[in-house]
Amino acid sequence: MSLIQTEQEVLVNTRAGGVYIPPSRLKLLQQKVTDKASSELILQTSKISFFELINENLIRGRGLFARSIMKAQAASPPFTPVYAALVAIINTKLPQIGELVLTRLIVQFRKAYRRNDKTTCLATTIFIAHLVNHLVAHEIVALQILVLLLESPTSDSVEVAVGFIRECGAHLAEVSPKANNDVFDRFRAILHEANVEKRVQYMIEVLFQVRKDKYKDNPPIATDLDLVKEDDQITHHLSLDDELDVEETLEVAKKLEIRDQTNTNLINLRRTIYLTIKSSVDFEECCHKLMKLNIQEGQERTYEKFFGLIGERLAKINLVWAKSFEQCFVQYYETIHRYETNRLRNISKFFGHLLATDALSWQVFNIIKLTEDETTSSSRIFVKILFEELSGTLGLQKLKERLKDGTMHENFVGLFPKDNPRNTRFAINYFTSIGLECAEIAYSAETCSRK
Template identity: 55%
Template sequence: MEVEPPVASVERDFEERPSRRAPSPRRDRNGPTSSSKQSAPRGRDTAVAKPKTEEEKQAIAKAEYEKLLTMRSGGTYIPPARLRALQSQITDKTSKEYQRMAWEALKKSINGLINKVNVSNIKHIVPELFGENLVRGRGLFCRSIMKAQAASLPFTPIYAAMAAIVNTKLPQVGELLLKRLINQFKKGFKRNDKAVCLSATTFIAHLCNQQVANEVIAAQMLLLLLHKPTDDSVEIAVGLTREVGQHLEEMNKQIALAVFDQFRNILHEADIDKRVQYMIEVLFQVRKDQYKDNPAVKEELDLVEEEDQITHTISLDDEIDVQDGLNIFKFDAEWEEHEEAYRRLKADILGEGSDDEDDEDESDDSEGDEEKQEEKALEIKDQSNTDLVNLRRIIYLTIMSSIDPEECCHKLMKVKLPAGQEPELPSMIIECCSQEKTYSKFYGLIGERFAKINRLWTELFEQSFAKYYDTIHRYETNRLRNIARFFGHLISSNAIGWHVLSVVHLNEEETTSSSRIFIKILFQDLSEAMGMPKLQLRLKDAELRPFLGGLFPHDNPRNTRFSINYFTSIGMGAVTEEMRAYLQNLPKPALPAPPAAADDDSDSGITRLTPDPLTPDPDRAQVRVRRLAPVLQIADARSPELPQEAKEKRRPEVGV
C-alpha cells in the first residue's frame, strides 16, 4: 500500500525544480544559438525593414495572382476589389500573368457582345466586336457564337449576319467557324445526335445564304441525310432545305432539282412516319410559294454587299483542322508586336485614328511624330496614286462604319486631308450614296451638315453638282436616281445655292435622256420636300431669274415649248405658267420674203447653166403636150357622160 506524500513536500519539490522552458520558435527570430538575444527584452524590433523594389512588388503580385488562378478555392470568395487591386499591380505586358489577365478579359468581352446582339443593335455591336482582338480570339469567337446559336436557334440569322460581316474583314475567322460547324455536323451525324445536327445544319444554311459558305456544302449534307432516310435524318434535311432552298434555287438550279427529286422518292417509297411525310408535303408547298415565308436573307440583315463577301468552299470529305488550341490561353513572346499589328488593322477596318489607344501609346505617337518631321526632307513623291487610293478607302470605311450622320461627320472631320485633296470628300460621299440600292437620307444629311459647316465645303458640293451633271450620262439609272435625290436634298435644305441650276439648259439639243431623267427626279424631290406652292415662289424669286434662264428659256419659242412640254409631262406644269403667258404674248412671225434670184447668183458666185424651172420654155411645153395627148384621149373616152365644156376644162393649159 503506497503512502501519498504530504502536500508541503510536493510544493517544496516544485519550487526547487529549475525552469527548463524552451524558447518559442515564433519569438526566437535569430535562431537557437544566439543566447544573448534570447534574453533581450520583448518588444518592437529596432531594425527598420528595407523598402521593396518595383521588381519585388511585381513578383509578389504575380505569385499571388497565379496562386489565385491555380488554387481550388472550394467555395472561397475572392472580393472583386482585391482582385482588381491585384491585377492593377501587374503592368508588365511581357509577363505570363498580364497576358492571362488580358485573355480572360477578351473572353468575357467577346462572349458578352455575342450574347446581347439582336436585329436592332447589330450595327452597334459589330464595331465594338472589331474593337476586340479577333485575330487572337478567333477561337473564342467561334466557340461563343456556336454555343449561343445552339441555345437559341431562332437567332441563327442574326449570328450568321454577324459572322458574314466579320468574314469580310477577317476571312480566317469565317473559315474557322465554317470548319468547326462542319466538324460538329459530322460528329453529330456519326453519334445520331439530332440536336447537334439540327443546330449545325441551320447555322451552315444561313452561312450559305450570306455567301460565307459555298452552296455545295449544303448539297452534300442534304444528299448524305437523304441517302439512307430515317425519320430524324429526313426531318433535319427538311429543315435545312427550308432555310437554304431559295438560295439553292438561285445559285444552282440543278442541285435543287436533285434534292427535291430525292424528297419525292422518299415520300412515295420510303417507310417513314406520317409526321415526316406531312413535313415533306409542307416543304413542297413552301417551294411552290417561292419561299415567301422563308427568304434567304431578310432585308434588315442584308448588311454585306455581294462583291465584298468572301466565300469559302469546304467539302465534307476534306480533312478539317478545327484548331482547338485557339480556345485556351498560350503565352505569346511577341505579344506587344501582335497587339500593335491588330491595332493598325482595327484602325483600317473602322476608319479611326488613334482615338481609342492607351495613354502609353500616345507617348509613342508623339515620338513617332518627331521622327516623321525629321523624315520630311526625304519625302518622295508617289506617282502611283497610292496615297489617293488609301485616302478614299479611309473615307469609305469611315462612312460605312458609322451609325448615324452625326457620328459620321464627327469621324470624317478627323480625317487628315492632304492639301489639294479636299474635293475627294464630297466625291466619295456622293459615290457611296450612288452605290446604294435605294436612296438613303443618311448621305443627304451628311452632305447638308458639311455644306453648312464651312463655305469651303459648300463650294465643293456646288462644283460637284456641275461635274456630275456634265457626266450624268455615264451612270446607270439607279445610281443616277440616288445622285439626283442627294442634290435635291442639298438644294431644298439651302445647303447649296440654287444658282447651281444655271448649268442646266433644257432644250432638245443640249439634253440627253440621262440628263432629262436627272432633272425630273431632282424637281420631283424638290416638290416633295418643299411642296409645290413654295417651289413656285422660290422659282419666281427675282434674284434667281438670271440663273434659271436655261431651265425656263425665253430666248427661242422652240426651246420655250420644249421646256413647257417637258415639265407638263413629268406632272409639274404649274411651274410653266410664266412661260405659257410669255408664249401667248409673242407677236406672230411674218412670212419671210422669197430671196431674189440675182442676189442668190451674186452671193453664190456660180453662173446658172440650166434654165430656171419657174421660167416657161416653149420647146419643153410642146413636148409635154405630145406626151399627154394619148392619156387625155383615153380619159375622155372613159368619161362619156361629161359635157364637152367639162372636157375642155380638164385639159391642162400649158404656157407657151
C-alpha cells in the first residue's frame, strides 16, 4: 500500500523533478497508476468493509444492506465480482440475506426489462451472473433470463444477453452444457438472420471467439475472490417466474425488542418476590406489594397455604390471573408424573385452596379421567391430596352438595365415570381407599353411577 501511495503522489500530484509533462501524457500516467493500483486497493478496501459489516446487525439491517450493495454495484459495474464475492461469503452464514439480494435483483430485472431500461438490465444481469458463478443462485435463473432476452431479439436485448453470458458462460458450459449449446445456437440463428445492428452482430462474433478461447479472460470466479468452498455455499432455487417478495418494509425503522437470554432478569425477579414475601406481615400486605411490582405475564411462581391465599386474592382481583391458574392446573396435571412427592403435594394443596374458595373454576375437573388406564400413581396422589384439601376447607357436607349439583354434573363425568362398570368400581374403590373423610364422596360417586 505504501509503494502504491508513493507512486501515486509522485505521478499524480507532482511533475517529476520539475520536468514539464504534457497534459495528455500526464492523464495517461494517472490512468496507468490508477489501473495498476485499483485491484489491490479494492481488495484492501473490501477487507476493511467486510470486517465493519460483520460487526453490525446484518439480520436486522438486511434490507439496507441489499439496497446499498445493489446501488454500489450499479454505480461501479467493474467491481461486480467483488460485491458478488461479499454476498457469497455472507450467504454461507446468513442465507436469508443472499436470498433477499437475489430476489430484489430478479424483480429489478423484470421491471427494467418491461421498461426497456438497458442500463439497469446490464448492471442487474451482470450481478446475477456472478451470483450464479458463486452458486448463490441456481443456473436455472440464468437460463431463463437468456431465453427471455433471445426469444424476441432486439439490438438492446441481444447486447444484454451477450454481456450476461460472457460473465457466466464458463459456469453454464460446465454445469449445463446442453442448455448452453442451445443458447449459442440461438445466437448463431440471430447472427444469420441479420435483424440486428452491425454493432451487435460484431458483439456476437466476438462472443463466439470468447467461447472458442474457453473464456480465458472471463473466468467464473477470480482466484483472489474464490473464498468460499463449494460444499459450504447455499444455493437459492429462485425462478424468474416466481412470485417474489422484496420485503420493502425491512427499510422501515422498527423498535427492536431485546430479549434477555441469560435469565438475569428472571433471577432478579425471583429475588424481589422472595424479599417481598418475607418482609410482609400477612398475605393481604404481600398481595398488595406484589401487585405494585407490575410483573409481566409468565413470570409468577406459587407455593404453600400462604401462597394459596395470595393466589386466591390475585385470581379474584383480575380474571387474567384466574385464566392463567386454570391453564397451569391443566399443564401441571398432564405433567404431574415429573414432580417429586413433596412438590406434588404443594401443587395439589395450592389448587385445592383455589377451588375451595371459588377462585378457580371447577371446570378444570374436565381434565381428570379417573380410570385405571388413564391415571398414574402420581396423578392419583394428586387427586387424593386435592380432595383432602377440598374436604378440609369446605367440609364434607358442602363438598357433597357441590358434587351433587346438577349444573356442574358435566365437570365430573371423568371424575365419576359411568361408561362401564369396571371404571365405576375403580372410582368407588379409589375414593373409599383414600380415607374415611372421603367416604361420603365415594357414596356420591356410587349414586351418580346408579343414576
